Amino acid sequence: YKLNNKNLSKFSDEALIPQYDRSTLKTGIVHVGIGGFHRSHEAYYTDQLLHDPANSDWGICGIALLDFDTKIYNTLKEQDGLYTLIVKELDGTLTKKIIGSIVEYLYAPENPTQVIEKMASNDVKIITLTITEGGYNYNEATGSFDFTNPLVQQDLEHPQAPKTIFGYLTQALKLRKERGLPGCTIQSCDNIQGNGHMTEKMLLSFVHMAEPDLVPWIKSNISFPNAMVDRITPATSEKDIALLKETSGIEDAWPVVCEPFKQWVIEDDFISGRPAWENVGAQFVEDVVPYEKMKLSLLNAGHSVLGILGALIGYETIDESVQNKAIQTFLHSYMDEEVSPTLGDLEGVDLKKYKQSLLQRFGNIYIKDQIDRICSESSAKIPIFILPTVNAQLENDGPVDHAAFVIAAWAIYSAGLDEQGNPLNIKDALETLLKEKALVAKNSPTSFLEIESVFGKLNQSKRFVDIYTAAYQNILKYGVEECITQMNNKAL
Ligand code: NAD
Structure with missing residues (x-):
């Protein structure tokens, strides 16, 4: 009926x-x-x-x-x-x-x-x-x-x-x-x-x-x-x-x-x-901002990390991405080393448990959350989910390796093909601009960071730009999975 x-x-x-x-x-x-x-x-x-x-x-x-x-x-x-x-x-x-x-x-x-x-x-x-x-x-x-x-x-x-x-x-x-x-x-x-x-x-x-x-x-x-x-x-x-x-x-x-x-x-x-x-x-x-910050920079950013890396490898759903042990370890390190130190005090929240539960939720094999959905409108999402963490870390001279890697992967993703050369289904209000910059990035990786409406003044941080450029070149040379395996082993 x-x-x-x-x-x-x-x-x-x-x-x-x-x-x-x-x-x-x-x-x-x-x-x-x-x-x-x-x-x-x-x-x-x-x-x-x-x-x-x-x-x-x-x-x-x-x-x-x-x-x-x-x-x-x-x-x-x-x-x-x-x-x-x-x-x-x-x-x-x-x-x-x-x-x-x-x-x-x-x-x-x-x-x-x-x-x-x-x-x-x-x-x-x-x-x-x-x-x-x-x-x-x-x-x-x-x-x-x-x-x-x-x-x-x-x-x-x-x-x-x-x-x-x-x-x-x-x-x-x-x-x-x-x-x-x-x-x-x-x-x-x-x-x-x-x-x-x-x-x-x-x-x-x-x-x-x-x-x-x-x-x-x-x-x-x-x-x-x-x-x-x-x-x-x-x-x-x-x-x-x-x-x-x-x-x-x-x-x-x-x-x-x-x-x-x-x-x-x-x-x-x-x-x-x-x-x-x-x-x-x-x-x-009374004040929701700390909870929001925790959720956006762990859950939503975690989604973007799994989505962008998974898309380049050729996965279609988030659970496939999180089942990949190398990606899972990479995400764990990103959350522990780069995000957690920026979160400050969260009364009543067990952060360790929260992060563990996220991995379980991402891994729900029945949900089949589409990587296309997660990566759509990344130009509006990355500034909200990932850049606040990057900016906080840069201010304190802290680690940004994982975030820079994901942004480099996004630059490659935005050119429109995965690592097998298959077309990606990109949906983004800035799609044309992203693609234009992503194509120039093949010869000059930093051009992607020049999209000011997304990255603000990020390209003025020499430290970030160097890490991002190295990541960009490594991904092209070795592929996402090999690079993150090496990063997980602290070899890169
Ligand atoms: P959806 O594609 O099912 O629906 C999007 C809705 O937003 C549509 O009704 C569309 O008309 C409206 N919309 C889009 N752009 C608009 C604009 N410029 N002005 C007015 N309306 C506009 O997507 P969804 O899953 O419902 O997600 C919508 C939003 O909800 C997300 O962007 C996110 O901020 C929030 N959210 C989603 C989830 C999730 O898991 N889907 C979880 C938490 C928060």
Whole structure:
């Protein structure tokens, strides 16, 4: 049977289904970017919470903001917002749960006014975001908002029909102010250190230009809590869709698959109230930045290390990469020698255990997390996941060998071929520039480090440049696996 409201009760033997009346829920949250991660994380936590009738004000309206988001919008529309979350347990069993927390869905390109009105609605207390690292429009070189983005320019020229999240938020907040409505919370759930600070800084930069009079109102009426988010959620494959139908009879056009582990650490700064997500496993803390730093520089950076090295060798999934003992040892040393010393005090966290659990999670053979997914948009990820560690180490004259090696491997990767000469499937907003520099790098490796919007001033560190150049040449000469084996043996 097709998954929708009408058929929902038919699935009660095959999956856990919502045990609450979805038709009576109020929409208290607007979420922008209803991709895989939102649906395995925030929508999941919220679904758990909605089982307690005291929380019926916290239904979610999902916004598909980009032109190419038609598929998710149409799927949610046909399925009444329902979808199946398939948790791939470590022993290979599947836990299936139909999630009911998304009660409304809007496709912004079709009806921008409706989206703006929804964000400005009095019932909506929180606007959450998963717009990817690149969605924040942050330029690493200038440390500020990138006004050269043509979509931003169009939002400045046509404020009533915005294309970017910043255009939408500005119009919605302007309405709230004009109508004398209370403010709301804007909460990022993207993998960015200080993601609340980043959201605030980028939004205010845009508003300064678009609607300067709105700035003071935003400063006093909107809160931007930082949050650390975690649950590995690979892109759904056709196989997953078929398997769900075969094993349970549920016809779901876009289920979500994820690992059992989940974590959400949030700063308790919600100006217009919030759901009691702590009742379903989230953690509210005063300062989330140390937790985020730990997660981004170990889990996310670890993913990039496994992805980039694995891609060059010719692997397709992260578990293949982590099963390679040489790569595993390399990652271990990177985490212990280069990352851990930069993390400072983390109260209540057993760092050794955390690192061990990461290797176990990366190695989950049922997750089959795609290396293509992990390596996509590396130009936005590397500056957030790896460069803060490099910069901290350079400041203290500390080790950067592993990070420099990974960046050299990324330079080679960006030329578009793996070590067997097979084409790589690269998806990156800066793809053309990366490739251009990567091709020049074959004769002059440092040209790749000249991409200032990614690397900032990194090419001015002679120590880093020397280590990177040697790594680049060694990889071309010996291949990734031989080089890291030698590095692991301290021979290189
Ligand atoms: P996805 O490809 O399934 O979905 C991406 C969503 O982001 C889409 O809905 C798309 O419309 C939206 N989006 C992309 N660029 C945008 C932009 N410029 N403006 C507005 N919306 C934009 O990806 P996903 O797995 O859901 O991951 C999304 C983000 O979630 C990641 O970039 C990361 O920051 C965070 N995250 C993901 C995972 C994971 O394991 N997948 C884990 C932790 C955090």
